[in-house]
Each structure stands twice: as structure tokens, then as C-alpha cells.
Amino acid sequence: xxxxxxxxxxxxxxxxAAACNNAPPTGGPGPSAAAxxxxxxxxxxxxxxxxxxxSKEQTQGLQLWANDVNGQGGIAVGDQRYQVQLVxxxxxSVQDRVQQLYTRLITDDKVDFLISPYGSAxxxxxxxxxxxxxxxNLVVGAASYSIFQRGYRHVFQVYSPAGEYLTGALDLLRAQxxxxxxxxxxxxxxxxxxxxxxxxxxxxxxxxFDIVLQEAYETGTADFAPLINKIAGENPDAILGxxxxxxxxxxxxQLWEKQVKVGLxxxxxxxxxxxxxxxxxxxxxxxxxxxxxxxVTYSASAAEALGIPYTGPAVTQFTQRYQDTYGYEPGYIAxxxxxxxxxxxRAISDAGSVDPTRxxxxxxxxDMMSFFGRTKFDTQKDFGLEIGHNSVVLQWQRxxxxxxxxxxxxxxxxxxxxxxxxx
Numbered sequence: 001x002x003x004x005x006x007x008x009x010x011x012x013x014x015x016x017a018a019a020c021n022n023a024p025p026t027g028g029p030g031p032s033a034a035a036x037x038x039x040x041x042x043x044x045x046x047x048x049x050x051x052x053x054x055s056k057e058q059t060q061g062l063q064l065w066a067n068d069v070n071g072q073g074g075i076a077v078g079d080q081r082y083q084v085q086l087v088x089x090x091x092x093s094v095q096d097r098v099q100q101l102y103t104r105l106i107t108d109d110k111v112d113f114l115i116s117p118y119g120s121a122x123x124x125x126x127x128x129x130x131x132x133x134x135x136x137n138l139v140v141g142a143a144s145y146s147i148f149q150r151g152y153r154h155v156f157q158v159y160s161p162a163g164e165y166l167t168g169a170l171d172l173l174r175a176q177x178x179x180x181x182x183x184x185x186x187x188x189x190x191x192x193x194x195x196x197x198x199x200x201x202x203x204x205x206x207x208x209f210d211i212v213l214q215e216a217y218e219t220g221t222a223d224f225a226p227l228i229n230k231i232a233g234e235n236p237d238a239i240l241g242x243x244x245x246x247x248x249x250x251x252x253x254q255l256w257e258k259q260v261k262v263g264l265x266x267x268x269x270x271x272x273x274x275x276x277x278x279x280x281x282x283x284x285x286x287x288x289x290x291x292x293x294x295x296v297t298y299s300a301s302a303a304e305a306l307g308i309p310y311t312g313p314a315v316t317q318f319t320q321r322y323q324d325t326y327g328y329e330p331g332y333i334a335x336x337x338x339x340x341x342x343x344x345x346r347a348i349s350d351a352g353s354v355d356p357t358r359x360x361x362x363x364x365x366x367d368m369m370s371f372f373g374r375t376k377f378d379t380q381k382d383f384g385l386e387i388g389h390n391s392v393v394l395q396w397q398r399x400x401x402x403x404x405x406x407x408x409x410x411x412x413x414x415x416x417x418x419x420x421x422x423x
Contacts, residue, residue, distance in 0.1 A: 036074070036077060036080030036081055036082045036354075037080075037082055037083075037354075038082060038083045038084075038085050039075065039082045039083070039084050039085065039112050039113070039354060040085050040087055040109065040110065040111040040112050040113075041066075041084060041085070041086055041087070041111060041112065041113050041114070041115060041344075042086075042087045042088065042102075042105035042106070042109055042111030042113075042114050042115070043059075043062070043086070043087075043088050043105075043114060043115040043116065043117060044088060044089050044090070044091035044097075044098055044101045044102065044105075044117045044122075044126070045058070045059045045088055045089075045090065045091065045117060045118070046090070046091055046092060046093040046117065046118065046119075046122075047090035047092075048090055048092050048093075049090075049091070049092040049093025049094065050093045050219060050220065050244070050246065051093045051117075051118055051119045051122070051244060052093070053245045053246070053273070053275075054118045054119070054141065054244060054245055054269065054273070054333050055093075055117065055118040055119075055141075057273070057330075057331060057333040057334040057337065058118045058140060058141050058333050058334065058336060058337040059088070059337060060322075060325075060326055060334055060337065061322070061330065061333070061334035061335060061336065061337025061338035061339075061340075062086065062115065062337035062338065062340060062341055063086060063337075064321065064322060064325055064326075064337075064338055065337070065338045065340075065341030065342065065345075066084040066086050066341060067325075068313075068321070069084050069341070069345065070083050070084055075345050075348055075349075075354075076349065077348060077349070077352065077353060077354055078352060082348075082354060084341075087105060087109050087111055089101045089104070089105075091117055091122060093119070093122065095121055095122060095124075095125040096125075098117055098122050098125040098126050099125050099126070099128060099129050102114065102125075102126045102129040102130060103129055106129070106130070106133045106135055107133075111135075112354065112356060113135075113136050113138070113344060113356065113359070114126070114130050114135055114136065114137045114138070115137070115138045115139075115140060115340055116137055116138065116139040116140060116141065116142055117141070118140075118141035118142075118333070119141060119142060119192065119244070120142040120143065120144035120147060120162075120190070120191045120192035120195070121144075121190055121191050121192070122142075123139050123141065123142030123144075123147065124142070124144070124147040124191065126139075127139065127147060127150075127152055127155050130154055130155070131152045131153070131154055131155070134154060135154060135356070136154050136156070136356055136359065136360050136363070137154055137155050137156070138156050138158060138340050138343065138344060138363075139155050139156060139157045139158065139384070140158040140159065140336045140337060140339075140340040141158075141159070141333060141336060141337075142157070142159065142192070143157075143159040143160065143161055143162040143165065143192060143195075143196075143291075144161075144162050144191045144192045144195045145161045145162050145163055145195050145199075145382075145385070146191060146195055147191070148161075148378075148382045148383070148384055148385040149382055151383070152383065152384065153383055153384075154360065154384075155383070155384040156343075156363050156364075156366075156377050156384045156386075157377070157384055157385055157386040158336055158339060158340050158343065158372075158375070158386060158389075159291050159336060159386060159389065160291065160386055160389040160390060160391050161385060161386060162192055162195040162196045162199060163195070163196070163199035164199075164289070164390075164391055165196045165199070165200070165268060165289040165391065166196055166197075166199070166200035166203075166240050166241075166266055166268075166289060167199065167200065167203045168289060168391065168392070168393040168409050168410065169238075169240060169264065169266035169287055169288075169289070169393055169409075170183075170200065170203060170204055170207060170209065170238075170240070171409065171410075172264070172287070172393055172408060172409040172418060173237070173238050173263070173264050174207065175409075175411075176263070176264070176418060176420040177237070177263060177420065177421075180209075180237035180238060180263060180264075181208075181209055181210050181237060182209075182210055182212045182234065182235065182236045182237045182238075183204050183209045183210065183211050183212065183236060183237065183238050183240065184211075184212060184213045184214075184231050184234055184236040184238070184239045184240070184241075185197050185200060185201060185204075185211060185213070185214040185215075185240055185241050186213075186214070186215050186216070186217065186227060186231070186239065186240075186241040186242070186251075187216050187217070187241040187242065187243060187268075188216070188217060188218075188219055188221075188242065188243025188244065188247055189216040189217060189218050189219065190219055190243065192243075192268075193216075193241070193242070193243040193244075193268060194216070196241075196268060197214070197216075197240075197241060200240055201214065212234045212236060213230060213231060213234045213236070215227060215230070217247070219243070219247070220247075221247055221250075222246075222247075222250055223254075224250060224251050224254045224255075225254065225258075228254055228255060228258050228260060231255075231260060232258070232260050236262055237262065237263050237264070238262060238263060238264040238265070238266065239255070239260075239262055239264070239265045239266070240265075240266045240267075241266075241267065241268065242267035242268040242269065242270060242288075243268055243269065244268070244269045244270070245269055245270045245273055245275075245276075247270075248267045248268060248269055248270025248271070248288075249270045249276060249279060251267065252265070252267060252270065252271075252276075252279060252282050252283060252286055253279055253282045255282075256279075256281060256282035257282070262421070262422060263420060263421035263422060264287065264420065264421070264422060265285070265286050265287065265422055266286075266287045266288060266289075266393075267286060267287075267288050268288065268289065269288070270288065271283070271286050271287065271288030271290075271394060271395075271396060271405075272288055272289070272290045272291075272331050272332050272333070272394065272405075273331045273333070274328050274329055274330075274331050276396065277396065277402065277403040277404075280403070283396045283403055284396055284397070284398065284403065284419075284422075284423050285395065285396065285397070285419045285421075285422035285423045286395065286396050286422070287393055287394065287395040287396075287408065287418070288393070288394055288395075289391050289392075289393060289394075290331075290332045290391060290392050290393070290394045290405075290407075291332040291333075291335070291336055291372070291373075291389070291391050292332040292335040292336065292339075292371075292372050292373065292392075293332065293392060293394055293405060293407055294315065294319045294329060294330070295406075295407055295415045296315055296371075296373065296392070296407075296413070297315070297413075298315060298369055298370070298371055298372070298373050298374075299314065299315070300314075300369075302369065303368070303369035306369070306374070308367050308368055308369055308374070309346075309368050309369070310368070310369050310370065311342055311343075311345070311346045311368050311369070311370050312339075312342035312345075312346075312370045312371060313371055314371060315371040317371075318330070318335065318338060318371045322334060322335075322338070335371070335372055336372065338372075339370050339371070339372035339375075342370045342371075342372070343363075343366065343368070343370070343375055344359075344363075346366065346368055346370075347359050347360075347362040347363045347366060348362070350362040350365070350366070363377065364377060364379050367388065372389070373388075373389045373390060374388035374389055374390070375388050375389060376388030376389075392407050392409065392410070392413050393407070393408055393409035393410075394406065394407055394408065395408045395416075395418055395419060397416060397419055
């Protein structure tokens with residue numbers, strides 16, 4: 001099998017995988033129900049390319065869900081159970097290749113359902129194809145708001161939209177230092193980061209902050225020295241922006257190396273990944289938005305209080321299961337991959353069918369909670385936009401065993417007080 005193309009056939013090995021990694025926590029009737037067949041779920045991932053780090057996490061989460069489902073005999077539909085088979089290819093983080101491969105998944109591989117690749121630009125490319133063929137696309141790893149303003153009718157977003165990503169950091173800043181005013185916005189020049197920064201700027205101006213510098217940098221930028229010189233010259237109270245893991249990590253490291261003094265640094269994507277702590281002191285005090293953290297308290301009782309169903313494993317069960325399987329604690333991208341499977345599984349159960357039209361109708365009516373949080377989709381203004389899920393703000397702080405992530409905003413969800421100003 002080539003390094004560029006991977007066909008993941010989970011159904012044949014899932015029982016062994018589940019046995020080796022302890023019993024899966026998803027519940028439901030055992031594998032004694034009648035075999036119903038196989039559900040083929042297609043997606044692409046960046047095994048190579050600029051988004052390979054994030055894409056790997058998302059794929060691992062999704063694969064763990066498939067292993068768990070198959071380990072319990074498959075997805076229950078009435079008195080039948082369907083095994084899950086994941087079919088995926090390497091899109092190399094190239095949008096044209098994404099479209100070629102999603103066409104292949106639909107026309108050649110005949111997959112039943114599709115899941116988007118990681119990244120808003122790549123997800124948008126997949127959405128063009130799935131809409132053309134009328135195929136259901138669960139869009140995970142993509143928070144751009146603009147891609148849900150195109151009138152599509154077969155897409156369902158798992159993440160909360162990009163507009164919320166940095167507003168929490170601005171609220172945190174105002175709470176920590178009411179006199180803070182000077183804001184720098186810097187971002188990767190791509191759809192997701194651009195959407196986030198536009199929303200952050202609008203919100204900052206509404207809250208009376210002064211935007212003293214706004215600048216975009218190209219994808220793949222590794223040397224931020226010229227930009228950091230501009231930032232330092234503005235003497236900001238806060239720096240907000242970034243893009244993805246590679247650029248965000250490089251920016252954080254170089255800000256620390258140049259000893260830029262600033263009260264708050266909030267970056268997209270990178271702080272949410274476990275490997276961010278490898279930056280050492282450069283990571284200390286950095287905050288970032290997160291779709292999910294292991295400390296969240298979503299539960300069956302919380303769902304009951306809202307009058308909605310809870311589906312899938314508990315937060316602690318998923319976290320331990322992932323850690324046992326992959327050897328480290330999951331971040332929100334991995335959790336999003338697993339949660340996407342849970343959401344699809346719930347819709348199939350609600351539909352009482354694997355017919356895509358009926359499953360899609362069930363998705364449109366979904367209002368549920370999982371370990372990932374609430375899931376509900378807009379079916380009026382921007383079809384498929386996530387309107388139920390909420391993000392949190394995390395910060396890297398020192399713990400007894402080194403750097404750890406703590407939730408610092410909103411206060412109702414906080415696991416630790418914020419470090420301010422940034423050490």
C-alpha cells in the first residue's frame with residue numbers, strides 16, 4: 001500500500017483492536033443481534049502536507065470510534081447491526097486533490113456517508129463535491145462561518161463557528177485588566193483564520209478596544225522576526241491570532257525568544273494540542289480557544305437538565321480510552337473526530353435506518369449531548385451551521401508534573417484562575 005493512498009479497512013480487525021484496548025464504553029446491545037451489513041464512511045486526511053499534525057489527531061479519534069462500535073458488534077438499527085468500514089486517502093493538504101478524492105469516494109468507492117477533512121479550506125473543497133452528488137457530509141475540523149453561507153443542504157458542522165474563537169479571550173482580558181486597550185491581530189492568510197480575525201475585530205471594536213496593528217502572514221511562514229518587530233513597536237496589551245499548529249507554535253516560540261512583553265497572547269489551534277507543551281517556557285501563559293478539553297463536565301445529568309438525550313461514552317471514559325490506545329491525552333481535534341462518529345451513530349439510531357435520506361433528516365433534527373458537548377444544527381438561516389456547541393478558553397500553566405492545560409474562561413467552567421499578565 002503506497003504512502004500517498006491509504007484504504008483503512010477497520011471492520012475485519014476491529015474486534016481484535018477492541019479486545020487489546022479494553023472493552024469499549026459505548027454501550028448498547030451486544031453483538032448477538034443479526035448482521036445487517038457494512039457501512040462505508042469515506043474521508044480524506046493529510047497524511048502529508050501542512051495540516052498533517054492536526055489531521056492525524058482527527059483521524060485517530062474517528063478510528064477509535066469505529067473500533068469501539070465494531071468491537072460491540074456494529075451500529076444497531078432495529079434488530080440488525082452494521083459494521084463500520086472507514087475508507088480514506090491522503091489529500092496532502094491540497095484542495096484540488098481533496099475534490100478529486102471525494103469524487104472517487106462517491107463514484108468509485110460507493111461510500112454511504114462522508115466526513116470532511118481537517119481544515120476549513122479543505123472541508124470547503126469537500127463540500128462542493130458532496131453537495132454536487134447530494135451526499136451527507138459531517139464537517140469536522142472546520143469552523144469557518146463563511147462556508148456555511150453558500151446554501152448547501154447536505155452539510156452538518158461539528159465545531160462551534162469561528163466567530164466565537166477569540167471573543168472569549170477578549171472577555172478574559174477585560175475581566176483581568178479593565179484598562180487594557182491596545183490589541184494586535186495577526187493571522188494566517190486562509191479562510192478559517194481570516195473568519196476568526198474578522199469576528200474578533202468586530203467584537204473588539206464593539207467592546208471599545210483599540211486595534212493598533214492588524215496583519216496577515218502567508219501559510220508556511222516560519223520566520224516571524226519582521227512581524228514581531230512591528231508588534232513590539234506597538235507596545236500592545238494583547239496579541240490575538242495565529243492559524244494552525246506549525247505557524248502558531250513558531251510564533252509563540254519566537255515571541256518568547258524575543259522577550260516581547262505583553263499581558264495576553266491568544267493563538268488559534270496550536271495551544272489546544274498536547275505537543276504545544278514541548279515549547280517549554282515559550283508555552284507558559286499562552287491561551288487559546290478549545291472546542292473541548294478533558295476537564296469539561298458534559299454528562300448524562302447535564303443533558304437531562306436540558307431535556308435532551310446523552311449519547312456515547314462519558315468524558316473520562318473517552319479520555320482514558322484514547323490515552324490507552326495512543327499513549328497520550330487527547331486534545332479537542334481528536335475528540336472532535338470521535339464525536340463525529342457518535343453524532344452519525346445517533347442519527348442512524350434516530351432514523352431507524354441506514355438510508356442516507358432518512359439519516360440526513362434525523363441529523364437536521366438533532367439536539368443531543370455527548371462527551372464533546374451539545375450538538376444542534378441550524379436548519380433555517382445557514383443550514384447545517386453548529387448552534388449548540390460552546391468553546392472554552394484554555395491556558396498553559398505549571399502543574400506538579402510540568403506544563404498542563406487549564407480552562408480559564410468562562411469562569412463557570414474554569415479549572416484554574418488565569419495567569420495574568422503572561423509570565
